[in-house]
Amino acid sequence: MKITLDELALFKTIVESGSFTGAADRMNIAPSMVSRGLKRLETKLDSCLIQRSTRSISLTRDGQWLLQHASEVLADAEHIERYFYDSVTSPRGVVTIDAATPFTLHAVIPLIKGFREAFPDVEVVLASSESNINLIERRVDIAIRIGELESSGLHARKIGETRRKLFASPDYLKQFGWPGSVKDLDQHCCLGFSRPEKLNRWPVLDDTGVPLLVEPEIRADSGESLRHLALQGAGIACLSDFTVSRDLESGALHTVMVQQTIKQEMPIYLVYHSDKTASGQVRALIDYITEHIQLNDQ
Numbered sequence: 355m356k357i358t359l360d361e362l363a364l365f366k367t368i369v370e371s372g373s374f375t376g377a378a379d380r381m382n383i384a385p386s387m388v389s390r391g392l393k394r395l396e397t398k399l400d401s402c403l404i405q406r407s408t409r410s411i412s413l414t415r416d417g418q419w420l421l422q423h424a425s426e427v428l429a430d431a432e433h434i435e436r437y438f439y440d441s442v443t444s445p446r447g448v449v450t451i452d453a454a455t456p457f458t459l460h461a462v463i464p465l466i467k468g469f470r471e472a473f474p475d476v477e478v479v480l481a482s483s484e485s486n487i488n489l490i491e492r493r494v495d496i497a498i499r500i501g502e503l504e505s506s507g508l509h510a511r512k513i514g515e516t517r518r519k520l521f522a523s524p525d526y527l528k529q530f531g532w533p534g535s536v537k538d539l540d541q542h543c544c545l546g547f548s549r550p551e552k553l554n555r556w557p558v559l560d561d562t563g564v565p566l567l568v569e570p571e572i573r574a575d576s577g578e579s580l581r582h583l584a585l586q587g588a589g590i591a592c593l594s595d596f597t598v599s600r601d602l603e604s605g606a607l608h609t610v611m612v613q614q615t616i617k618q619e620m621p622i623y624l625v626y627h628s629d630k631t632a633s634g635q636v637r638a639l640i641d642y643i644t645e646h647i648q649l650n651d652q
Contacts, residue, residue: 376517
């Protein structure tokens with residue numbers, strides 16, 4: 355039979371108390387239970403640990419060795435328990451969060467300073483992927499995904515919604531004019547995604563009444579790249595509203611085809627392994643993002 359931490363703790367308490375009765379008082383148990391507990395430990399170790407007399411106790415050689423190592427083991431066990439207890443009450447450690455570049459820049463990064471002020475012992479690692487990733491393979495704790503989720507064993511928490519709209523710079527509109535109809539887009543430079551192709555279906559209806567599938571003249575694999583192309587006057591881009599809020603406020607971009615744009619809300623989720631297995635620092639960041647995320651609908 356293997357010895358237990360409780361048996362080591364009982365042995366250490368006997369020595370510190372100087373008697374079985376004193377140990378019983380400290381542990382709030384009967385003296386007979388102290389005696390039986392020590393006997394059980396000695397039987398497991400096949401050794402006499404304490405010499406008993408009517409007036410005192412003394413450690414044998416084996417008992418002296420065990421006291422030193424038992425004290426170390428119990429201190430290590432207490433340290434382990436304290437670490438994980440503190441991780442719940444005061445989270446600490448590293449948490450890695452992955453999102454597409456635009457969401458990281460415009461929605462996540464503005465939250466990090468406040469999160470670190472609230473949880474100074476948590477280190478945050480930001481990763482950016484333009485497509486869905488395997489959390490385990492990439493060693494990611496939290497991923498942010500936009501759009502309806504495919505079935506998986508992951509846990510998800512919805513944190514908001516976003517809408518895609520059409521945007522262009524004042525310089526581009528001055529040079530090429532404002533598109534007044536969906537048909538007018540044929541005469542304009544459309545900025546689109548190299549992948550996935552579904553993002554090139556814009557929220558304006560074509561002649562058949564379905565969202566228009568554009569053939570971009572310039573493509574990129576990142577919405578942030580398309581945003582910068584639009585800012586430089588390269589064409590019209592279809593972007594999530596949260597990525598351009600400051601650009602609209604400053605006048606660097608204008609929303610085009612407002613009347614023709616249909617309302618298509620896309621859900622935004624935090625995706626992670628499980629509520630039960632999530633560490634304290636992961637739960638802290640999930641809760642903080644959920645509470646403080648700003649998704650401006652312009």
